[in-house]
Amino acid sequence: MNNSRRRFLQIAGVSALGLGAKPVLDAFAAGGGEGPGFHVARGEDALDAKQWAMVIDTRQLQSSADLEPIVEACHKVHNVPTTIVNKNHEIKWIWEAHYHNAFTDKTNPFLNESVEHRPFLLLCNHCENPPCVRACPTKATFKRERDGIVLMDFHRCIGCRFCMAACPFGARSFNFRDPRPFIQETNKQFPTRAKGVVEKCNFCAERLAVGKMPACVEASNGAIAFGDLYDEHSEVRELLKENYTIRRKQTLGTEPAVYYIV
Amino acid sequence: MLELAVKGNKWYWGWMVVLLGVIGAGFGLYLMQLKFGLGITGMSRDVSWGFYIANFTYLVGVAAGGVMVVLPFYLHDYKAYGKITILGEFLAIAAIVMCLLFILVDLGVPTRALNVLLYPTLNSVLFYDAIVLNGYLFLNLVIGWNVLEAERNGVHYQSWLKPLIYISIPWAVSIHTVTAYLYCGLPGRHFWLTAVLAPRFLASAFAAGPALLILLCLFIRRFTNFDPGRQQIQTLAKTVAYAICINVFFFLCEIFVAFYSQIPGHMDHIKYLFVGLHGHGVLVPWMWASMILMTVGIVLTVTPATRKNETSLAIACIVIIMGTWIDKGLGMISGGFVPNPMHEVNEYIPTLPEIGITLGVYAMGALVLTVLYKMAVGVKEEVHG
Ligand code: SF4
C-alpha cells in the first residue's frame, strides 16, 4: 500500500492564528495565496515546479475520439462520477468544447475550418491569480505556494459555491447528490467525495507527488505537455517559445496556466 | 416584555399556528434536502445559486431599509419617527434572521458552517458578509430591546446605547454594500461586474424596506390600538418614492452602458432577461412584469394625490415590493449565471421543494416579526393608549 498517496491531502494541524495576523491588504494583494498548511506527503521522486503549466497542442487532437481516452483517464483515476444522467448535476474535471465556447472572446465569424471543427479540452487553468481562491471563505480552495496548483480540501469545503460563481471558466462542479453510486469503478488510491462539496481538476497533485505526470498528459500521446512555467528550459517553455499559443479569457487577469497551440 | 407576546386573541394564535405549520412543512422538506443533497433544487453546475441566495439578497435589503426610519429620527431629530423606529429595528431583526437561514439552507455541508469563523479568510467577501450581518442583528437586538423597555418604564434609554445607535446607521448601509460586493467583484460575470451594483441594491432596499414598513403600519393601525401615525406613513412614502425612482434610474444607466457600448458580454445577460437568448427566456414575462410594477409604483408614489390616499399608497407599496423582488430576487441572481462562462444557455427554474423550504424560511421570519411586533405594539398601547 502506497502510504504517501493514501495520505494525500490529509490535513496536518491547521492553525488559523498565524493567518489571522496577516494584514488585510496583504491578503487582498496575494489573493489569499497561502494555503492553510496542508501536507501532501511526497515520495522521493516527487516532481517540483514554481508554477506547473500545461500546453495543449490542439493540432494533434483533431476529433472526439482523440479526446475521449484523455478525459476517461482523468475521470477514472479521480473517481469522477460519470453516469449521472441529470445534466444539472453533472461533474466534470476535463471535458470537450467547441472553439467558440472555449474562447468566447476570440471568436471570429469566419474561422479557419480546421480550428472551427476541432474539439478543445477544457479544465481548471490553475490560474496564477485565481479568483476562486480569493472568494472561498474557508480556504478550502487554496493555491499551493510550492508549485502553484489550485487545490481543494474536500473536508473543509462548506459547499457555499462562491468559488463556482468566481471562476470565469466554468471549471468547477458541485456534488448535488452523493456521487458514489455513479462512479463506475472506484480507484481506492484516491478519495471519493461526499455530497455538498465542490470539486475540480487538481493537476494530478497526487501523481506529481510520486514522480508521475498527470493522467491526461500520459494518455495524450504527446499532445499535452506539462512542466514548470518559470523554468526556461522546461518542455512547456520550449513549446511556448516555438509556437503561438492562446489562453482562455486572459484579459480578465486571472493568468491561466493552460496554454493552447491552435 | 416577552409576556406581551404570549397574550393574544384567537386571530393571533391562529396566525401563529399557520406559521408553525408552514415552518414545519419547510423543515420537513429541508430534512429531505439534507438527505438527498441540493440536487432537489433547480440549481445546476451552471446556475449554482438560485432561489435561496436570491431571497437572501432581497431580505438583506429589507433589513437595511429599516435604517430609513432610524436615520431621520436620530440624525435629523425628526421627532415623528420616534414612535416607529422600533418597528424599523424589529423588521430588520426578522429580515436578518431569514437571511441567515437562507444562507444555511443554501450550504452544501451546513454542519461545517462555522468553518467561516474557524478559518477566517480576509480575502473572502463572504467572511465580511457573515460579520456585518451578525453584527447588524446584534445591534438591532440590543438597541430595539433596550429602547423599548425604557419606553415602557417611562425613562430615557441608557446613554451607552447612543453610540451603538449611531454605529447602526452606517452599519445598515454596509450590510447591503458587502452583499453587493459578493457579486460585483467577480471577474467574468459581466451582469454583476458593475460599480453601480451596490448603490442599486441600496436604492431598491430603501424602496422595498420602507414600503413593507408602510404596509405593516397600516395593518397595525387597523388591528390594534396603536396608531403609528399618518404623518409618519406619509414621510415614509416620500422615501419610497425617491428610492424607487433612483433604483429604476440606476437600472437605466446599466441599460445605456450595455447597449451603447454594444459589448456582447454586457448585453447578453440583459437580453436573456428581457427578450430571451438563443430561444431561452423563462424570465422574460417576469422581468417585464417587474418593470411595469415598478413604473406603476413610481407613478402612484410620486403623484401627490395617490400618495396621500392611503388605499392607493398601499397598492403602490405592494407593487413596489413585488417589482423589486422580481428584479433583485429572480432576475439578478439567475440573470448573472445565464449565459454561463462558455456562453451556453442553461436556465434555472426553482423546484417545488425549493419553494417550500423558501416559504418555510419566510414563515420563520414572519413568526419572529409577529412576536417582536406584538411586544412593541403592546408597549405602545400601554404607554400611549
Ligand atoms: S480555472 Fe477557475 S477554478 Fe481553476 S484556478 Fe482558475 S478560477 Fe480557479
Ligand code: SF4
Ligand atoms: S464551495 Fe467550498 S471551496 Fe467553494 S468557496 Fe465555498 S467553501 Fe470554498
